[in-house]
Amino acid sequence: MLAEVQSEASSASGAVSSTVIARVTARKAVRSGFGWGLVFGFYVATQALAYATSYPTVASRELLVQEFGSNPGVSALVGPATQLDTVPGYTAWKCLAVLAITAAVWGILSSTRLTRGEEDAGRWELLLAGQTTRRGAAIQALVGMAAGLVVLFITSGVIIVATGRRSDIGMGTSGALFLALAIVVGAAMFSALGALAGQLSSTRRQASGYASALLGASYAIRMVADSDTSLGWLRWLSPLGWIEELQPLTRPNPLALVPIAVLTAAAVALTVYLAGRRDLGASTLPDRSSSKAHLRLLSGQAGLALRLMRPTLVSWAAAIIAYGLLLGSIAKSGGKIMTSSPSMQLVFERLGVTGAEAYLGFALLVMAMALCFVAAGQISATRTEESSGRLEYLLVRPLSRTSWLGCRVALATGILVAGGLLAGLSTWAGAAANHAGVRFSPMIGASMNVVPPALLLLGVGVAVYGALPRVAVSVTYAVLVWSLLVEITSGVVNVNHWMIDTSMFHQMAAAPSVPVDWTTNAVMVAIGALSALLGLAAFARRDLKGE
Amino acid sequence: MASHAIKTFALTKRFGDTEALKDLDLEVSEGEVVGILGPNGAGKTTLIRLLLGLLIPSGGRAEIFGLDCHSQTVEGHRRLAYVAGESNLWPTLTGAETLHLLGQVQGRVDTQYREVLVERFELDVTKKVRALSKGNRQKLSLVAALMTRADLLVLDEPTSGLDPLMEQAFRTCIAEARVHGQSVLLSSHILSEVEVLCDRIGILRAGVLVEMGTLAEMRHLSALTVEATFDGAVPDLSRVPGVTMVEVLGSSVKCQVNGTVEPLLRVLADSGVRELLSREPSLEELFLAHYGSASTGQSDASNAR
Ligand SMILES: Nc1ncnc2c1ncn2[C@@H]1O[C@H](COP(=O)(O)OP(=O)(O)OP(=O)(O)O)[C@@H](O)[C@H]1O
Ligand SMILES: [Mg+2]
Numbered sequence: 001m002l003a004e005v006q007s008e009a010s011s012a013s014g015a016v017s018s019t020v021i022a023r024v025t026a027r028k029a030v031r032s033g034f035g036w037g038l039v040f041g042f043y044v045a046t047q048a049l050a051y052a053t054s055y056p057t058v059a060s061r062e063l064l065v066q067e068f069g070s071n072p073g074v075s076a077l078v079g080p081a082t083q084l085d086t087v088p089g090y091t092a093w094k095c096l097a098v099l100a101i102t103a104a105v106w107g108i109l110s111s112t113r114l115t116r117g118e119e120d121a122g123r124w125e126l127l128l129a130g131q132t133t134r135r136g137a138a139i140q141a142l143v144g145m146a147a148g149l150v151v152l153f154i155t156s157g158v159i160i161v162a163t164g165r166r167s168d169i170g171m172g173t174s175g176a177l178f179l180a181l182a183i184v185v186g187a188a189m190f191s192a193l194g195a196l197a198g199q200l201s202s203t204r205r206q207a208s209g210y211a212s213a214l215l216g217a218s219y220a221i222r223m224v225a226d227s228d229t230s231l232g233w234l235r236w237l238s239p240l241g242w243i244e245e246l247q248p249l250t251r252p253n254p255l256a257l258v259p260i261a262v263l264t265a266a267a268v269a270l271t272v273y274l275a276g277r278r279d280l281g282a283s284t285l286p287d288r289s290s291s292k293a294h295l296r297l298l299s300g301q302a303g304l305a306l307r308l309m310r311p312t313l314v315s316w317a318a319a320i321i322a323y324g325l326l327l328g329s330i331a332k333s334g335g336k337i338m339t340s341s342p343s344m345q346l347v348f349e350r351l352g353v354t355g356a357e358a359y360l361g362f363a364l365l366v367m368a369m370a371l372c373f374v375a376a377g378q379i380s381a382t383r384t385e386e387s388s389g390r391l392e393y394l395l396v397r398p399l400s401r402t403s404w405l406g407c408r409v410a411l412a413t414g415i416l417v418a419g420g421l422l423a424g425l426s427t428w429a430g431a432a433a434n435h436a437g438v439r440f441s442p443m444i445g446a447s448m449n450v451v452p453p454a455l456l457l458l459g460v461g462v463a464v465y466g467a468l469p470r471v472a473v474s475v476t477y478a479v480l481v482w483s484l485l486v487e488i489t490s491g492v493v494n495v496n497h498w499m500i501d502t503s504m505f506h507q508m509a510a511a512p513s514v515p516v517d518w519t520t521n522a523v524m525v526a527i528g529a530l531s532a533l534l535g536l537a538a539f540a541r542r543d544l545k546g547e
Numbered sequence: 548m549a550s551h552a553i554k555t556f557a558l559t560k561r562f563g564d565t566e567a568l569k570d571l572d573l574e575v576s577e578g579e580v581v582g583i584l585g586p587n588g589a590g591k592t593t594l595i596r597l598l599l600g601l602l603i604p605s606g607g608r609a610e611i612f613g614l615d616c617h618s619q620t621v622e623g624h625r626r627l628a629y630v631a632g633e634s635n636l637w638p639t640l641t642g643a644e645t646l647h648l649l650g651q652v653q654g655r656v657d658t659q660y661r662e663v664l665v666e667r668f669e670l671d672v673t674k675k676v677r678a679l680s681k682g683n684r685q686k687l688s689l690v691a692a693l694m695t696r697a698d699l700l701v702l703d704e705p706t707s708g709l710d711p712l713m714e715q716a717f718r719t720c721i722a723e724a725r726v727h728g729q730s731v732l733l734s735s736h737i738l739s740e741v742e743v744l745c746d747r748i749g750i751l752r753a754g755v756l757v758e759m760g761t762l763a764e765m766r767h768l769s770a771l772t773v774e775a776t777f778d779g780a781v782p783d784l785s786r787v788p789g790v791t792m793v794e795v796l797g798s799s800v801k802c803q804v805n806g807t808v809e810p811l812l813r814v815l816a817d818s819g820v821r822e823l824l825s826r827e828p829s830l831e832e833l834f835l836a837h838y839g840s841a842s843t844g845q846s847d848a849s850n851a852r
Pocket of ligand 2: 593
């Protein structure tokens with residue numbers, strides 16, 4: 001990469017070109033924007049096509065409306081379903097919330113990587129030696145990022161428009177483009193916020209943390225707003241709520257673009273302003289450079305790992321607890337409607353499950369997904385210790401590779417189990433506070449039920465890390481994203497069952513609405529453990545590898 | 548048994564097509580201070596990382612105090628300390644926290660000596676690593692390694708980034724280590740450092756140990772520089788056996804002599820020499836003589852990483 005920048009810098013006839021940062025950033029952002037544009041576009045296309053083929057008749061569509069139409073529990077999770085009996089209405093409901101959040105995450109990760117990340121890696125120092133000022137560098141990076149957003153919009157827009165032209169789908173061109181826009185503004189807002197966070201913090205990780213916290217808060221606000229019609233006004237306090245207010249393909253409301261544009265512009269302006277006022281590599285918020293020694297945890301590698309992960313773990317725990325309380329508190333209304341049809345009620349009664357429990361069985365899937373992100377984060381942290389060269393300080397001392405990696409795996413397992421318990425307990429507490437009729441012991445079972453997919457992913461990640469460290473992080477996230485996509489895509493419509501089986505979430509029973517499938521869980525954990533053992537063995541037999 | 552601090556047996560390491568180390572046999576006795584020189588990409592870091600078990604050999608093996616570097620790392624690492632040329636410590640820990648942690652992992656620290664070292668290197672241990680300059684981070688790594696008083700110090704360009712004063716402090720530490728009976732393997736590009744500190748010097752080139760011995764031995768093998776000024780005409784020295792690199796400057800001449808000086812002396816005596824100056828080559832001259840042109844082939848391979 002350094003060589004890339006250097007050659008880029010020198011290619012402009014000897015002198016450092018004044019737009020080199022913009023071009024380097026744009027190239028990366030455009031590449032990633034194109035890739036994700038394809039993913040978004042095809043996601044919308046498959047949803048629309050699958051709906052059109054699975055629900056061809058008016059009768060079948062009305063059944064769907066009955067099931068999901070005005071369920072506040074479902075609305076809280078992915079937004080309200082207003083016109084489920086039409087292809088565009090269904091498509092907008094199925095895609096908007098999911099893709100806007102995905103786009104926002106993409107925005108945060110790309111903008112912090114391309115701004116703060118590049119700066120942390122020292123690549124800008126090389127370029128700033130030329131004529132560019134710090135403020136100029138920030139503007140250039142933002143311009144490059146904007147190019148990526150434009151490509152994201154064009155790529156996904158073209159595919160959605162093309163899909164909409166089919167007669168059995170019937171989305172107008174402007175409606176299709178408005179949907180693409182609604183998705184991409186999620187990326188725009190949060191990449192601007194990510195860039196701003198990059199100015200405020202002293203590392204890329206910290207910046208992503210701040211921006212993700214904002215995303216989490218705006219999801220939580222939107223969730224509350226959609227859980228009860230009387231709280232609808234809350235939507236205007238959440239960036240994700242604004243996106244929902246755009247209502248593409250159903251009742252388009254361009255007015256909601258105003259707060260979106262204002263927030264984005266304000267974040268960009270503040271980013272540029274702050275960039276000129278701080279040193280390269282420094283942060284704007286106070287960042288203490290010295291401190292008293294806190295030695296309590298530092299008696300060995302396990303304590304060190306905990307100490308380094310503490311901020312991340314605390315934010316995950318806070319997010320899981322907050323989300324659990326929210327889920328629990330909407331479980332009652334969510335459950336009422338799930339058991340509203342007599343046939344469904346009969347099914348749940350026979351299983352001995354209350355309505356709220358039925359709802360949670362379906363909603364707790366999100367917790368399993370969150371824990372998988374925690375597991376992938378553990379693989380990433382493990383690899384970073386090696387690639388940064390810090391691991392050497394431990395391994396040149398009397399500490400074997402097997403104990404180091406084994407200890408990390410054990411820690412990660414403990415963290416995931418604790419995360420599952422937190423998820424179950426907080427959801428139960430939220431439900432109990434609302435007298436939703438959720439019993440304690442099934443929730444404990446359900447809380448352990450969300451852990452095995454994460455343990456499986458952890459084991460697979462360790463196996464790849466042991467054998468091929470340089471690709472371990474991307475492979476782990478790829479497996480996770482694949483499972484997420486398969487799981488989200490399946491849901492209501494039919495997808496080839498072989499494909500569904502490749503999603504680890506699909507193997508999970510929907511406890512507490514159905515009994516926990518301990519056999520399947522044991523198999524998942526066993527596969528994970530076996531992979532981890534293979535990874536440990538491979539790690540002891542390879543070279544340590546830098547970046 | 549283990550009177551060797553380090554012993555390698557045909558140690559070989561390949562990275563894809565690059566053969567970074569070829570059948571290397573190296574011995575460092577207990578209590579000995581050995582320096583390793585070599586141009587960029589010669590394989591010094593590779594050798595050291597193999598000794599530490601961070602790399603797995605492609606062939607051959609290595610021992611530290613008779614303990615295999617690959618299969619008995621934990622036992623071996625109880626007796627060694629390592630400093631790399633680049634310090635990548637945990638940015639959020641302070642110096643004191645770093646020293647505490649690494650001491651705990653090592654399991655053996657001479658706390659009194661640690662305080663001496665912190666003072667000697669003028670370290671501010673309350674600062675977080677991310678707020679330290681490159682040289683100060685390097686000093687922290689040095690203290691973390693030296694404070695263990697390990698039986699073997701493995702040092703890979705340990706003074707990179709240090710100012711001359713701190714370089715001096717480092718030399719004091721190595722002198723102390725020698726008194727203490729510790730063994731040292733030191734790779735460096737600072738020739739004066741190696742010249743002053745090391746009992747024996749090895750020169751590595753393209754993964755092969757091309758020279759190994761004391762400085763005196765190496766000088767003996769190498770050329771002597773002779774400068775002579777004549778009253779009359781300068782004689783033609785280029786055909787005298789053992790004489791190379793003849794440079795004539797007015798009435799004086801400078802040349803290199805390999806092996807015996809007798810033929811040259813005979814010619815000089817016959818030609819009315821007025822002044823005669825001869826000196827042994829410095830390590831720098833030895834090094835340059837070894838590398839001059841031959842090094843270029845390998846040295847750029849390191850950029851390919
Ligand atoms: N991880 C690696 N992958 C591929 N090649 C490598 C790797 N590490 C080292 N090499 C190659 O091995 C050779 C020896 O490298 P090494 O780092 O040991 O040199 P060195 O003597 O320490 O050089 P320097 O004086 O620059 O530190 C070089 O040609 C280098 O390109
Ligand atoms: Mg080196």
